[in-house]
Amino acid sequence: MLNAFNLQKTFNPGTINEKVALAGATLNLAEGEFCTVIGGNGAGKSTFLNAVAGVWPVDGGSIEIDGIDVTGLPEYKRAKYLGRVFQDPMTGTAANMQIDENMALAARRGKCRGLGWGVTKKERATYHEMLKELDLGLEDRLTAKVGLLSGGQRQALTLLMATIQKPKLLLLDEHTAALDPKTASKVLDITDMLIKEHGLTAMMVTHNMRDAINYGNRLIMMNEGRVILNISGEEKKNLTIEDLLHKFEEVSGTEFTNDTEILSK
Amino acid sequence: MGIETLIIGMPGTFAQGIIYGIMALGVFITFKVLNFADLSVDGSFATGGAVAAITIISGKSWIYAMVLAFIAGAAAGLITAVLHTVFGIPDILSGILTQLALYSINLRIALNQPNTPISVDKYNLAVSLRYKGYSLTMVVIMVLLIIALMYWFFGTEVGSALRATGTNPAMSKAQGINVNLMKSLGLVLSNALVAFAGALSAQFNGNADVNMGRGAIVIGLAAIIIGEVISNIFKNRNFAVTLIFVVCGGILYYIFMAIVLWLKMPANDMKLFTAIIVALFLAVPYLKNQANSSFRKAAKEGGKK
Ligand SMILES: Nc1ncnc2c1ncn2[C@@H]1O[C@H](COP(=O)(O)OP(=O)(O)O)[C@@H](O)[C@H]1O
Ligand SMILES: [Mg+2]
Numbered sequence: 024m025l026n027a028f029n030l031q032k033t034f035n036p037g038t039i040n041e042k043v044a045l046a047g048a049t050l051n052l053a054e055g056e057f058c059t060v061i062g063g064n065g066a067g068k069s070t071f072l073n074a075v076a077g078v079w080p081v082d083g084g085s086i087e088i089d090g091i092d093v094t095g096l097p098e099y100k101r102a103k104y105l106g107r108v109f110q111d112p113m114t115g116t117a118a119n120m121q122i123d124e125n126m127a128l129a130a131r132r133g134k135c136r137g138l139g140w141g142v143t144k145k146e147r148a149t150y151h152e153m154l155k156e157l158d159l160g161l162e163d164r165l166t167a168k169v170g171l172l173s174g175g176q177r178q179a180l181t182l183l184m185a186t187i188q189k190p191k192l193l194l195l196d197e198h199t200a201a202l203d204p205k206t207a208s209k210v211l212d213i214t215d216m217l218i219k220e221h222g223l224t225a226m227m228v229t230h231n232m233r234d235a236i237n238y239g240n241r242l243i244m245m246n247e248g249r250v251i252l253n254i255s256g257e258e259k260k261n262l263t264i265e266d267l268l269h270k271f272e273e274v275s276g277t278e279f280t281n282d283t284e285i286l287s288k
Numbered sequence: 289m290g291i292e293t294l295i296i297g298m299p300g301t302f303a304q305g306i307i308y309g310i311m312a313l314g315v316f317i318t319f320k321v322l323n324f325a326d327l328s329v330d331g332s333f334a335t336g337g338a339v340a341a342i343t344i345i346s347g348k349s350w351i352y353a354m355v356l357a358f359i360a361g362a363a364a365g366l367i368t369a370v371l372h373t374v375f376g377i378p379d380i381l382s383g384i385l386t387q388l389a390l391y392s393i394n395l396r397i398a399l400n401q402p403n404t405p406i407s408v409d410k411y412n413l414a415v416s417l418r419y420k421g422y423s424l425t426m427v428v429i430m431v432l433l434i435i436a437l438m439y440w441f442f443g444t445e446v447g448s449a450l451r452a453t454g455t456n457p458a459m460s461k462a463q464g465i466n467v468n469l470m471k472s473l474g475l476v477l478s479n480a481l482v483a484f485a486g487a488l489s490a491q492f493n494g495n496a497d498v499n500m501g502r503g504a505i506v507i508g509l510a511a512i513i514i515g516e517v518i519s520n521i522f523k524n525r526n527f528a529v530t531l532i533f534v535v536c537g538g539i540l541y542y543i544f545m546a547i548v549l550w551l552k553m554p555a556n557d558m559k560l561f562t563a564i565i566v567a568l569f570l571a572v573p574y575l576k577n578q579a580n581s582s583f584r585k586a587a588k589e590g591g592k593k
Contacts, residue, residue, distance in 0.1 A: 076462070102464035115462070117455040120448070128452050131445060132464040138441075141448035184463075 024089055024224040025052040025192055030074050031083035032248075044070040045081070046248035052192070052226070052241070056255075057218050059235040060228040061267075062245035068228045069110075071245065072194045075226075077101040089191045103133025106185030106223075108178060108198040115181030118170030122161060122180065125169050126150045129184035153183055157213060175206035179213050186217045193218065193225035200230065211238065236262050246275050294550045299420040301546045302539055306427040307415075307488045308507055309538030310434060312515075314481030315508030316534050321442070322454040322474040324372075327383030329508060331390025332364040332479040333501035336486025338397040341404040341496035350414040354487050360397075361483020362476045364390055369472035394498050405495045413491040423492060430488075431535055434481070439528045450474055482508075503559055506566055511537035513569040541565070 032045040044067045052058055062068050074081050075088075077098040085094045088104045109115050116125050127142040127150075147165060154162035157179050161172075169177060178198055185193055195214065199207035215238055218225050229235050235242055242259055244252035244267075251274045254262060311333060318326035336357040343353035364386060371382035398404045408416040415423035441447045452460045453470040460467050482504070490496035515537030519525055525533075541562075548561055579585075 098461045099464050099466050102462055105462075107462045109458075114456070114458050117452045117459055119455040120451060124448055124451075128448060128460075128463050128465075131449075134464075136445035136449050136465075138444045138446060141443050141445050 024054045024056070025050065025075065025226075026087040027051075027071070027075060027084070028086075029084040030071065030081050030086070032070055032074060032079075032081050044248055045074060045084075047084070048074075048245070048248060048250050049084075050243065050250055052224055054224055055222050056241045057223070057225045057227070057239035058241035058243060059239045060226055060243055060245060061230070061232060061235045066245040067248040068245050069196050070248070072107075072196050072226065072228065075192070076105055076107060076194060104191040106188075106190035106193040108181045108185055108193075108195045110197040110200050112174040112177040112181070112201055115184070116169045116177055118168065120169060121166045122154070122169055122172075123147055123150050123165040125180065126153075126184055126187060129187045132188055153187070154180075157183065173206075175202050175210055178202065178210050182210070182213055182217060186221055186223065189221050189223070191224065193223050195225065195227040197228050197230060199234075214238075232264050232267055236264065236267070244271065244274075251275060294546065297420075297546065298543075299424045300417055301542055303415065303420060303424045303427050304489070304492060305539030305542030306424075306431050306535060307485050307492060307538075308542055309511060309535030310427075310431055310488065311482050311485035311504060312508040312511035312534050312538045313431075313434060313438065313531060314478045314485065315505065316512055316531070317438075317474050317478040317481070319509065320454075320512065321451055322471060322478075324379050324454070324471060324474065325383065326365075326368060326475060326478060327380060327505055328364055328368045328386040328390070328475075328479055329383075329482050329505045330501040330503065331387040331394065332361045332482045333486035333489070333504040334394045334496070334498055335360050335364055335390055335397065335501075336483030337490035337496035337500050338394045338404065338498070339483070340487035341406045341490050342397060342399065344406050344411050344413070344491070345404070350412060350491065354414065354484060357483045357487035358480045361486070362480035364483065365475040365477070365479030366472065368479070369475040372475075373468035373472055391498065398496060398498065402498045403495055404497075406491060407494055415488055415492045417492055417494065427488065435528060435531045435535070438531055442527060446473070503562060506562055507538075507541060510541050510562060510566045510569065511535070513537065513566065514540050517569055517573065 027048065027050045030045045030048045034040070034042045034044055048067065048071050060068050073079070075086055077093065077096055081094065085092060087093065088101070091104070093101050093104070107115070117128070123142050123146070127146055130146065150165060151162045154165070159176055159179055161176060161180065169180065172180065182198070198214070199210050202210060211234060214227070217223070225239070227239065240259060241255045242262065243250050243254070252270055311329070315329055318324045339357045339360045340350070340353040343356050344350060367389070368382045368386040371377045371385055372379055377385070395402070406413065408418050415426050417423070442451060449460065449465045450470045450473060452463065453465060453467050454474070457467050460470070486501065489500065512534050515533035515535070518536065519530060519533035522529065544565065545558065545561070548558070549555065553561070
């Protein structure tokens with residue numbers, strides 16, 4: 024479903040702030056794979072997801088989604104294939120607009136927007152049902168402004184919006200990092216539910232190794248702009264945190280210490 | 289002068305206020321919906337006046353003149369849009385550049401005359417100071433139509449995409465919205481509406497002046513802010529009500545100006561008064577907010593507990 028080959032990206036080239044963020048990152052995901060992504064701060068995880076989403080053009084390499092070469096497409100055109108949830112709950116929704124209006128925007132992702140109603144009555148009924156499934160009490164607040172929702176509610180809504188039309192690939196960039204532990208686990212459960220329900224192909228960046236092990240059927244680790252570890256199948260199922268730490272030391276050649284910051288267990 | 293003059297003049301004052309209200313609706317699209325500080329408005333208001341005056345003088349009907357003014361305003365908005373989205377010039381500067389360019393362009397449109405009279409004796413006009421009641425009816429019908437159209441448009445798929453662009457461009461892109469296209473569309477519609485108001489204003493006052501747009505942006509903002517302050521009384525505001533209050537803001541602004549003039553304050557000080565009004569209306573909500581949550585108050589209350 025995703026073929027990202029040898030991605031290169033350098034920020035601020037030729038200046039003292041030059042930063043190689045992607046140095047030949049390659050990843051292939053089959054349809055239905057749910058891949059968790061771990062790696063230290065600055066490993067290039069967000070940059071990788073942004074490259075796939077087309078936030079800016081890559082310097083080198085190619086990206087195919089479902090067999091379509093999207094390397095040359097701008098962000099808004101790639102959006103057709105992608106569902107995205109960001110770390111900051113503010114990023115994924117339009118605060119000034121109503122819940123139903125936000126969902127309607129997502130329902131028209133990649134479609135031609137004309138002079139038909141922005142939200143139809145029929146849609147509202149569907150949205151009501153979808154929100155009911157989340158069990159957050161949002162179904163009775165369809166016309167409330169999204170800005171009034173809590174961070175967790177906004178992330179859950181963003182997830183729903185990302186999957187309202189089945190995306191070819193769902194990109195989740197530490198989407199629970201800004202939430203308190205209880206809300207985070209609720210949002211993670213919703214994530215897992217939606218991915219299973221729709222059989223989605225997904226990438227989920229997390230700084231929590233336990234979540235990375237518990238969720239999904241594939242795990243990759245990034246370091247210095249590359250994918251340095253790739254685990255799937257049975258091996259993924261039986262993975263422990265200790266295994267991961269060992270593997271990190273093996274592959275990166277550095278011992279795992281607190282400063283290598285693979286972050287919390 | 290007695291108060292009667294002020295009262296007799298009221299229909300005219302209302303009509304002029306509504307014309308400014310229509311302009312403010314244009315400004316509303318960029319400032320409030322798109323979150324884009326567009327200063328082209330001062331230029332496009334005068335463009336509307338110049339285009340309408342020249343068209344009417346050439347013997348065409350006022351309807352034709354208004355349509356042309358609308359299109360000319362749209363073109364002006366497109367210039368700002370191109371400067372911003374294609375050449376990456378910041379929003380304020382793009383608007384200022386267009387405004388500056390329009391000054392020369394407007395003079396050319398008006399055949400290099402700084403003032404083009406269009407007397408209601410010679411031409412058939414949409415509105416005129418001479419026929420206050422009739423003009424008031426005309427502008428009320430027009431403004432209601434415009435509000436209805438805007439209410440409809442911002443409820444459509446494209447309109448929603450435009451609103452989303454103003455609220456959260458990052459989210460809009462992720463939802464497949466061409467943010468640059470939406471910004472351009474907003475600028476085009478806004479300036480078209482402003483030029484339309486300029487065309488009305490020129491007919492109402494019987495002349496188109498190259499300087500008629502000076503300060504238009506501030507008046508537009510004044511109308512929006514005044515409208516916002518008074519509409520805060522209402523709890524649940526729907527979009528149409530918000531738009532109506534923008535127009536009310538324009539009317540109130542102009543009534544205020546009429547009173548200032550009636551008090552025989554020098555007309556040359558009008559711009560100063562406008563600036564003071566806008567500053568006041570901007571400052572009051574802020575200061576009120578500050579009074580409710582200030583460090584000084586926190587220190588006092590904290591001590592009590
Ligand atoms: N837009 C940007 N401009 C400049 N540098 C960036 C930008 N985005 C990311 N970087 C840099 O690229 C590196 C990788 O960042 P990122 O992908 O965000 O890491 P993470 O794995 O923590 O998500 C970091 O050193 C970061 O500072
Ligand atoms: Mg990151």
